[in-house]
Amino acid sequence: MAERQSPERLSPLEPVFHPGSHGNFEHGVDVILTETRPGSILQLAAWPGAEKQLIDAIRKVTGLALPDGAGGGVAGDGKAVFGFAPGKFTVVDEAEGLASAFSKAVTPAIGTVTDLSHGRTAIRIAGPKAEWVLAKFFAIDFALPAFPIGAGRSTTHHDIFAQIQRTGADQFDIYVFRSFARSFWKALCHASEEVGYEVQ
């Protein structure tokens, strides 16, 4: 009899995920790369005019208060949320089951809930050279005044769509399509070689 499949989610990075120090690290490790593996990754979209109600629903379910403005976001307590397009938000939780909580709070009159937990891979880059490495990938301004903590950005690296949230002064969480994640991870490792990187 065939063994029962384990329900554990497998990482697409697994074959190329090599914990330890790599690249030019003899003078120090300047970035740390990790996969955060959140339990829930959701995309919420409000119908035109229902944005405020959706923001209220996000606060009710996650306890996170979204700041005003395009691309605004907030992270903390194992949860994160940021705007990535007008009326659209990505919500992330370490725990599973966020979609069912939102499916009650976001009524059909407010907008839609799309569960992308299995469709996205979350990669974290942290360290003093994180901005430097990401600036080689994406043509956006990573300086702190232009990209404040908590804020989100939608952009692409060679047609690999990426949503980036700044979760610390020198820390970024990048959400990429799961099917592209291994390729993106390998590129990120290559780009980090010159500064010395550690995979955790």
Place this chain on the structure above:
Amino acid sequence: MLITCPYCGPRDVIEFTYQGDGNRERPQPNSQDLDAWNAYVYDRLNPAGDHNEIWQHSGGCRTHLRMVRNTVTHEISSTGFARGDHNAVARHKEGGKS
């Protein structure tokens, strides 16, 4: 060339897709007016100067934008959402808290 997306701020032109002339007026789907359909499909102003255009920020927030681009200088004199009801969430001024 930089295009200032009203949501994302200034981005490189490679993130954007041209979606056509913004001056076209689509006839009603049940219209039998062949001249109007012909004009919609084929007639273009092709100006040397300011031109109304529809673009999509396909490599970013994916919204459709209406903008005026000068076809001679590539200067973009205005950008806005093609659908006009999202002005309330336009990006705060440069350097402001996002």
